[in-house]
Each structure stands twice: as C-alpha cells, then as structure tokens.
Amino acid sequence: MFTSDELASIKSSVEFLCREVGAIIVSKRKQAFRVDEKAFNNLVTEVDKYAETLLVDGLKSIVPQAGFLAEEGTGEPASSGLNWIIDPIDGTTNFVHDIPLYCISIALAQGEQILVGVVYEPNREECFSAFIGGGSVLNGKAVSVSEATELAQSLLATGFPYDDFGREAGYFEVLRDFTHQTRGIRRLGSAALDLAYVAVGRFEAFYEYGLNPWDVAAGMLLVEEAGGKVSDFKGGKQVLFGEEIIASNGHIHPAIEKVIQHTFMA
Secondary structure, eight states: OOOHHHHHHHHHHHHHHHHHHHHHHHHHHTSOOOEEEEETTEEEEHHHHHHHHHHHHHHHHHSTTOEEEETTOOSOOOTTSEEEEEEEEETHHHHHTTOSOOEEEEEEEETTEEEEEEEEETTTTEEEEEETTSOEEETTEEEOOOOOOSGGGOEEEEOOOSSOOTTHHHHHHHHHHHHHHSSEEEOOSOHHHHHHHHHTTSOSEEEEESOOHHHHHHHHHHHHHTTOEEEOTTSSSOOTTTSEEEEEOSTTHHHHHHHIIIIIOO
16 A cells, blocks of 8 residues: 555654654643543543644644544544554553653554554653564664563563453463563553563563553554564464553563463463
C-alpha cells in the first residue's frame, strides 16, 4: 500500500505531531485537571481526552484514508482495515501522580500488520520510532536490542495486574522465578515505554497480560525492527489483540517462554 519512502515520510510527520502534543501534555500537568475512573484502577484525565483529540486531528491530515482505534474512543475504525492505533497518555496513573514515566503511543496498522510505530516520552524528549523494514531509531539514531544471551545477564520489565486478579497467584510465582534468575524486574507503569526500552537495549525483555492494542501496537514494531522478537505467552503471534505479550532481544526469548509456560500456564 505504501512505499518505503512514503512510510518514512509518515513516520517523520507523526514524530513531529507527537513532539507538539507531548509539549502540551507536559504543560497541562502543571495545571489543575480532572481525573475520572473508567473502571477500577483505570484512570482517565481530561488531558488524555484533549491530547487524543489533537492527535486524531493531526493524523487525519497525514493519512486521510485511515480510521482510528483510540483508547478514549475518538474516531472510528476504517472498514478497509487501515487504522491509527492511539494511546494519548500511556501511563496515565504515573501522569496523575506526577511520575515522569508516560508517553504518547501511535501506530499505523493494516489489519494486524503494524506499518509505522512512534512512542514519544515528552519529559526526556525521547522519540522512539520505526517503519516496517526501516529499522528502529531513537531521536533519529539507529538502535538495536541488547546482546545478552542469558537470564543472569538480563534486566526484565513487567506490569502487575491492576484489575484482573484471577491469575495473579501464578503471575507472582513467575515474578519470583525471574527475580531469582535475572538481574532484576522493573515495573514502569507504561507498556509502550517498556517495549521502547527493550528496543534500545535498556531491558532485555518485557512480559505482561491484560493489555490493549494501543498499549503494544507501536512498541511491538519498535522491538522487531530493532532485531528483537515478539510473541504471545504460547509463543504464537496473537499479540496485537491477544492481550498478552513477551518482547525480548530474541536471545533469551526461549528462556522467558519456558518460565511463563511452565509456571503461569501450567
């Protein structure tokens, strides 16, 4: 549908839009804003909704024929399957509590194939981006996953269940196993950032369940284009809409799968 040059141009335009809206999000954090609960432990602010409106308006001019799958419900998916997948603030709870670990996550997808992905962290002004076949970059510089080959050399990231507690016992057993076998576990509170950090080699792997497409769409492309591997917990490809993900540098992927499948899925 798009040439490599067209995808590169789309990516550049999305990066620019993210920087603009990211600056607005940071400025809004310094002001009073309304916070609501969409569900238990699932927060949304008026800043999320405003930022999403700005992003949707901007993206309409970049690829007018694309529809939208956005966390706060702005816009409609396109019947053609070409859609922007948007999270205006991934890490809203961090944003509410003034913890500077949140980001904008935007992907352009044809069906379940991610064509372009951008994750922008406005506090450090870090823009992670990729288009299919073009590699991953951070602020314009090519990046790659880490070279660690053993769990003992690895720092992992995860997210803890915040509303789906039916499987928490097994999940925390997995956490214990990885704590014993790795350099440690981190929980940033933003799946999109976790994935971006795998892509640049800050983490060797990230795993979580209970996720939405807008949490993972951009980040999964970043990891793959940086030389890593992405799968569901079973080792398959049901990731975008499958609500679970393992993303790694590739080298330790079998070891991550083994622990999760043996403990969590037994």
